[in-house]
Amino acid sequence: MRETFTKGMARNIYYGGGVFFFLVLIGLTVDTVNRLPATDNRENLTEQVAEGKRLWEVNNCIGCHTLLGEGAYFAPELANVYTRFGESTEAIKAFIKFRPVDGIEGRRSMPQFNLSDEELEHLAQFLKYVDGIKTARDWPPNVQG
Amino acid sequence: MKYESQGIAKLYFIAAIALFVGQILFGVTMGLQYVMGDFLFPEIPFNVARMVHTNLLIVWLLFGFMGSAYFLVPEEAERELYSPMLAKVMFWIFLAAGALTILGYLLVPYARLAELTMNDLLPTMGREFLEQPTITKIGIVIVALAFIFNIGMTILQGRKTVINLVLLTGLVGLAVFFLFSFYNPDNLVLDKYFWWFVVHLWVEGVWELIMASLLAYVLIKVTGVDREVIEKWLYIIIAMALISGLIGTGHHFFWIGAPDYWQWLGSIFSALEPIPFFMMTLFAFNVVNQRRRDHPNKAAVLWALGTAVMAFLGAGVWGFLHTLAPVNFYTHGTQITAAHGHMAFYGAYVMVVLTMISYSMPLMRGQKAANETAQKIEIKSFWTMTLSMVAITLLLTGAGIMQVYLQRYSSDPLPFMVVQDKLATFYWLREVAGLAFLSGLFMYIYSFFAKGKEVEDVE
Numbered sequence: 001m002r003e004t005f006t007k008g009m010a011r012n013i014y015y016g017g018g019v020f021f022f023l024v025l026i027g028l029t030v031d032t033v034n035r036l037p038a039t040d041n042r043e044n045l046t047e048q049v050a051e052g053k054r055l056w057e058v059n060n061c062i063g064c065h066t067l068l069g070e071g072a073y074f075a076p077e078l079a080n081v082y083t084r085f086g087e088s089t090e091a092i093k094a095f096i097k098f099r100p101v102d103g104i105e106g107r108r109s110m111p112q113f114n115l116s117d118e119e120l121e122h123l124a125q126f127l128k129y130v131d132g133i134k135t136a137r138d139w140p141p142n143v144q145g
Numbered sequence: 146m147k148y149e150s151q152g153i154a155k156l157y158f159i160a161a162i163a164l165f166v167g168q169i170l171f172g173v174t175m176g177l178q179y180v181m182g183d184f185l186f187p188e189i190p191f192n193v194a195r196m197v198h199t200n201l202l203i204v205w206l207l208f209g210f211m212g213s214a215y216f217l218v219p220e221e222a223e224r225e226l227y228s229p230m231l232a233k234v235m236f237w238i239f240l241a242a243g244a245l246t247i248l249g250y251l252l253v254p255y256a257r258l259a260e261l262t263m264n265d266l267l268p269t270m271g272r273e274f275l276e277q278p279t280i281t282k283i284g285i286v287i288v289a290l291a292f293i294f295n296i297g298m299t300i301l302q303g304r305k306t307v308i309n310l311v312l313l314t315g316l317v318g319l320a321v322f323f324l325f326s327f328y329n330p331d332n333l334v335l336d337k338y339f340w341w342f343v344v345h346l347w348v349e350g351v352w353e354l355i356m357a358s359l360l361a362y363v364l365i366k367v368t369g370v371d372r373e374v375i376e377k378w379l380y381i382i383i384a385m386a387l388i389s390g391l392i393g394t395g396h397h398f399f400w401i402g403a404p405d406y407w408q409w410l411g412s413i414f415s416a417l418e419p420i421p422f423f424m425m426t427l428f429a430f431n432v433v434n435q436r437r438r439d440h441p442n443k444a445a446v447l448w449a450l451g452t453a454v455m456a457f458l459g460a461g462v463w464g465f466l467h468t469l470a471p472v473n474f475y476t477h478g479t480q481i482t483a484a485h486g487h488m489a490f491y492g493a494y495v496m497v498v499l500t501m502i503s504y505s506m507p508l509m510r511g512q513k514a515a516n517e518t519a520q521k522i523e524i525k526s527f528w529t530m531t532l533s534m535v536a537i538t539l540l541l542t543g544a545g546i547m548q549v550y551l552q553r554y555s556s557d558p559l560p561f562m563v564v565q566d567k568l569a570t571f572y573w574l575r576e577v578a579g580l581a582f583l584s585g586l587f588m589y590i591y592s593f594f595a596k597g598k599e600v601e602d603v604e
Contacts, residue, residue, distance in 0.1 A: 007373060010380035011307075018387040025391045028410070032338065032403050039402045040334035050331040057271025057329075058259040063192025068401050069478030070337065071273055074179070074191050076561035077478060101187065108182030108562070111190050113256070130333055136408060139400035141475060144558045 041132040051119075052126025059113050067130065069140070074108065077145025082131035084143050089124035096120060146508045148219040150226035155509045156236050157212025158502045162590065164205035164243070165495075169583050171198040176576040180569050189251070196250050196276045202490065203274065204243045207285075209498030210319075210355055211239075211292055214312060216505045217362050218296050222303025227295050235291050242284040246277055268329055272340055275326045282326055289320040307376040308365075311383060312358040318351030334402040345394045348489075349460075353386040353421065356456070356497045363449050363504045364429065368436035378428045382421050389417035396468045400477055408470035415468040419461030422453075422493075429453035441600040442507060442514035444523040448500035451531060455492025463488055463538065475553045480568070481545035488538040491530075499589075506593070518597025522588055529585030536578035544571035 036042075061067075064075040076084075085091040096113065097120060103109035115123065146152065175194045178184050185194075219226050226232060249258045255271070262278035264270045269279045277285070293316055300309050325342040361379045365372055395411025429450050440446060463485040467476040476482070503523065507515045515523065552564045559567075 005377070007377040007380065010377045010384065014380045014384035014387070017384050018391075021388055021391040025394065028392070028395075029338075032398070032407075033335070035404045036332075036334055036402070039404075040332055041402075042332055045331060053331055053333065054268060057268065058256045058264060060192045060196065060255040060271050060276060062271065062273045063195050063255075063276075064190075066478040067333075068337065070401075071478070072192065072195050073478065073480055073483055074175075074195070103183045103186040106181065106183055108178070108191070108565075109186065111187055111192075133334060133402040135400045135402050136405050137400075137474060139474065139477070141553045142558045144552050144560050 039134040041129055041134070044129050044132055046125065046129075048122050048125045049129040052122035052124070052129075055115070055119055055123045056126055064110070066145075068133070068135065075110065077140055078127055079130050079133070079135075080140055080143065080145055082128045084145065089121070089128055092124040092127055093117075093120040096123065146505075148225050150229040150232075151216045151219050151505075152509050153226065153229055153232045153236075154212040154216035154505060156233070157208045157215060158506060160236070160240055161205045161208035161212060161498065162502070164201050164208065166586060166590070167247070168198055168201035168205060169579075169586055171195075171201065173576065173579045173583055176572070176579045179565075179572040180576065193250055193255070196255075197247055199274055200250070200276060201247065204239075206494050206498060208239070209494075209501070210316070213359050213498065213501040213505075214292075214296050214316065216501065216509075217312065217359070218299050218309050219303075221306045221309040221362070222299050224299065224303040227298035227302065231291055231295050235288050235295075238284070239288045242281055242288070246281045249278065250276075267327065269327055272326075272329065272336070274344060275340070279327075282323075286320070286323065289316075289323065293317055293320055306372075307379060308358050308362050311354055311361075311379060315351045315354030315358065318354065319347060322346045322351065337401045338398065338403060341394055341397045345397055346391075348494075349390045349393060349418065350387065352494060353390065354383050356452075356493055357382050357386070357421075357425065359497050359501050360425065360429065360449060360452065363445060363500050364432045366504060367440040367442060367446050367449065368432050369438045369440075370432045370435050374435075375432060378424070378432070382424045382428060385417070385421035385424060389414055389420060393418050396470075396473065399470050399473055412469045416465060418468070419457065419465050422457040422461035426453040426457045440514070442504060442520070444515065444520045444527070445500060445504040447524055447527055448496060448503045451527060452492060452496035452500050455488065455496055455531060455534075457492070459485065459488030459490070459492035459538070463542075466542075475549050476545065479545045479548045479553075480541045480571075481549065484538045484541035484545055487541065488534055491534045496531075512599070514600045515592065516595070516597035516599050519592045519595040520600070521597075522592040522595050526585045526589035526592060529588060530582055533578045533582035533585055537575055537582070540571050540575040540578060544568045544575070547571070 062071040064072050066073060066077045068079045069077065081092060096115065099110045099112045101112045171194050174185065175191060175198060178191050178194065215226065215232055258278060259270050262280050264279055267279045269282055270276055296316065297313060300313055322343050325339050328339050330336050357379055361375050365375050392410055393415035395407040396415040398407035398411060433446060433450060467473050467481050467485065507513065514520065547568055548564055551559050551567065552561060
């Protein structure tokens with residue numbers, strides 16, 4: 001690099017730029033958190049939904065599925081599964097409940113998690129709540145996720 | 146090796162390489178599960194294999210970063226490590242915690258592991274990459290703090306160079322942003338938003354500081370180019386990394402329920418994220434071309450150039466491919482993401498750790514550089530692993546483009562599993578490339594044991 005551009009200038013860009021954009025990120029984060037009530041479907045975040053989220057986590061569902069596009073790419077997107085399954089929590093519960101213990105020969109299969117009826121209800125309510133989050137451009141692009 | 150305590154790095158590097166092997170073994174297992182869905186089912190379902198694959202990666206890279214710091218910092222600070230004992234104790238604690246966690250994933254159902262580790266007291270498990278039991282997370286924080294204390298005290302009482310200060314900043318950032326892993330609100334949008342404060346601000350933020358400082362250190366050593374020149378490059382590279390990467394976090398906020406303005410901010414700033422990686426490539430080639438000596442460790446020079454190029458391709462180019470919001474609308478959460486993730490992690494972080502190992506391991510074994518035969522094998526392993534990773538990336542990109550078209554873009558979108566069946570050819574070829582990568586890794590390990598003619602010292 002040219003001699004007119006000194007190490008001191010490079011250092012100042014690093015410190016100045018780093019601190020400035022970090023503060024901008026904090027500012028935008030405050031603004032985002034303030035705006036979230038309009039989109040994040042918190043009015044439907046019930047005790048059941050919170051329980052469902054815990055079940056979602058402790059069964060590591062994200063290890064195969066995506067949720068709002070984040071997770072593993074081995075199994076279908078679930079942020080819109082409520083819509084895909086005809087807005088039926090019963091259909092979601094039945095699907096999870098009747099997974100074969102030993103899988104399906106030669107094919108990918110969801111494990112049998114042995115959830116109780118109450119737990120199935122919580123999980124289904126969680127997925128219903130996620131479906132209600134207002135994402136930009138109503139992502140995912142279509143019902144297939 | 147100028148200081149005895151630098152030798153502690155060897156322990157860390159051996160553990161890193163061993164865990165790397167584990168990571169790849171689970172990688173090829175998952176690759177097979179993509180096309181033979183019932184492989185190892187229900188003993189090791191895909192989600193468990195994936196958790197082991199990604200967590201081993203994170204843990205071995207952390208071992209690699211810590212080992213690199215233990216080697217680099219005493220030399221830069223011109224004094225022995227503040228406490229070699231603490232470094233050794235923390236090594237065994239971290240290894241034990243890591244091994245127990247992985248065994249936990251493999252031996253008991255994940256929900257049972259959550260119960261056993263009392264996840265209910267402070268639920269943090271079950272989020273991508275942050276699957277570790279809360280107790281493990283606390284362990285990681287303790288190890289990180291002890292490590293930073295040790296490194297920090299060494300630097301504080303010794304010579305402060307740009308390289309060791311930037312490295313320290315990166316490591317402190319790594320520890321600080323990890324604290325967001327303890328925040329797990331019931332509100333999914335908030336959860337996802339702050340989850341990225343760990344994941345993005347690690348790999349597209351502070352880890353870039355770590356990577357750039359390690360690369361700068363090795364380049365000073367192998368080229369003999371003036372420190373002033375290298376430090377100027379280092380500052381400007383990490384400046385661009387932060388300027389683009391901090392607001393670039395926004396490219397993860399497009400579709401998770403965050404405000405629409407993130408589509409503009411995330412697109413614009415993340416479009417700048419390739420710049421620091423491009424500069425790293427310019428930097429590495431420039432400095433090697435201006436070298437004042439020919440270092441006998443040819444393999445280390447190759448790794449240093451390789452990491453700059455592959456980080457630019459994987460993180461820079463493959464990141465840019467799908468970072469603009471109108472494109473990401475269709476590609477988000479498809480095999481395109483997987484393609485980018487593989488090459489970016491390999492190019493930037495795997496390769497920079499292997500660069501440090503390549504440079505420092507011979508020194509810790511009392512040589513200037515590995516013998517000629519060993520270097521030849523190491524260089525072969527470089528090309529085998531790197532070209533395999535290029536193949537994996539291209540194949541996943543092919544799969545991703547088809548997936549996007551069939552599942553998201555065509556007028557008659559097909560269901561996820563129907564599309565997956567149509568991608569089988571890509572996945573089979575990816576598995577072959579994965580096995581080739583594994584063979585490259587074995588070759589790499591063999592290079593440490595190969596006997597041959599000692600290198601001539603040309604200095």
